[in-house]
Amino acid sequence: MTKDALAGRRIGFIGAGNMAEAIIRGLLESAAVKPGHITASDVMPERLNYMQSTYGINTLEDNAELVGGADILVLAVKPQVVGSVLTHIGPSTDDTKLVISIVAGLTVAAMAAGLGTGTRIIRTVPNTPVFVGEGMVALASDGPARDEDYTAAEALFAPVARIVSIEEKLMDAALGVSGSGPAYVFLMIEALSDGGVKMGLPRHIALELAAQTLLGAAKMCLESGRHPGQLKDMVTSPGGTTIAALHKMEAGGVRSALIDAVEAATRRSEELGRLG
Ligand SMILES: NC(=O)c1ccc[n+]([C@@H]2O[C@H](COP(=O)([O-])OP(=O)(O)OC[C@H]3O[C@@H](n4cnc5c(N)ncnc54)[C@H](OP(=O)(O)O)[C@@H]3O)[C@@H](O)[C@H]2O)c1
Numbered sequence: 001m002t003k004d005a006l007a008g009r010r011i012g013f014i015g016a017g018n019m020a021e022a023i024i025r026g027l028l029e030s031a032a033v034k035p036g037h038i039t040a041s042d043v044m045p046e047r048l049n050y051m052q053s054t055y056g057i058n059t060l061e062d063n064a065e066l067v068g069g070a071d072i073l074v075l076a077v078k079p080q081v082v083g084s085v086l087t088h089i090g091p092s093t094d095d096t097k098l099v100i101s102i103v104a105g106l107t108v109a110a111m112a113a114g115l116g117t118g119t120r121i122i123r124t125v126p127n128t129p130v131f132v133g134e135g136m137v138a139l140a141s142d143g144p145a146r147d148e149d150y151t152a153a154e155a156l157f158a159p160v161a162r163i164v165s166i167e168e169k170l171m172d173a174a175l176g177v178s179g180s181g182p183a184y185v186f187l188m189i190e191a192l193s194d195g196g197v198k199m200g201l202p203r204h205i206a207l208e209l210a211a212q213t214l215l216g217a218a219k220m221c222l223e224s225g226r227h228p229g230q231l232k233d234m235v236t237s238p239g240g241t242t243i244a245a246l247h248k249m250e251a252g253g254v255r256s257a258l259i260d261a262v263e264a265a266t267r268r269s270e271e272l273g274r275l276g
Contacts (some may be wrong), residue, residue, distance in 0.1 A: 011071030015077035026159030086114030135161030138174035176266035
């Protein structure tokens, strides 16, 4: 996968909100795409003015007009409005265009029903750390998307995230781990810093100790390729402090609570998908 996958392609963002902005910023900062090749549409003119003046991209208020001038469409509106957006842009979409959705819970089948079954569609589950260039994105498709479409979708997110491709039936589980995951980690950081405050540390120091520890441990896990259990054993000396703490965590059911959390989020995502 190379950033050249997007060279010369005209990318249209439908919805110029927070997620769209994070992706656009990443594309421009990494020079994967020129500002003139990006167009964003939105219902809020002031938002479009901001995007144009901050990033030098093109803007339009009409989604169908944006579709006409784009090779790749990024669907980045909230789930509540996506139905009407699909109805509006459906007639302007054909199999020359790749549609990449970041809309939570919107299945490839639901998109194909609105856009036409021949449409090349890739569904994604991103998470909010894309705002700081450390996101995680799961990609899936089961329609007529081609290998080069996956490459283009990977190139879209590469400046701000790690990327995995999975089967679409596993997208709810990906949401349960990485989509909702930042909230679990924020809770852990807060709880660890509460522990530090209880033991006498100033709040801001406790927060920094906790947050950097999660960041550093996650990086070790990703970069060493070692199993987290092995990394845990490496810092757990016989009769020491860490094993005393781990015993408390096991007694408190932390491991089981995290498994339950992922299961609950996955089930809720499945439910919302059925309702939507
Ligand atoms: N997995 C995750 O962790 C995760 C995280 C964030 C987002 N997402 C998904 O990403 C999508 C975008 O989220 P976001 O946080 O970027 O939302 P956002 O900031 O609300 O951005 C959506 C933008 O689309 C605009 N909009 C509304 N109706 C529109 C229409 N008909 N045509 C064009 N634009 C329209 C909104 O304007 P108004 O504000 O005036 O409505 C807003 O500026 C959502 O579907 C969400 O599910 C997933």
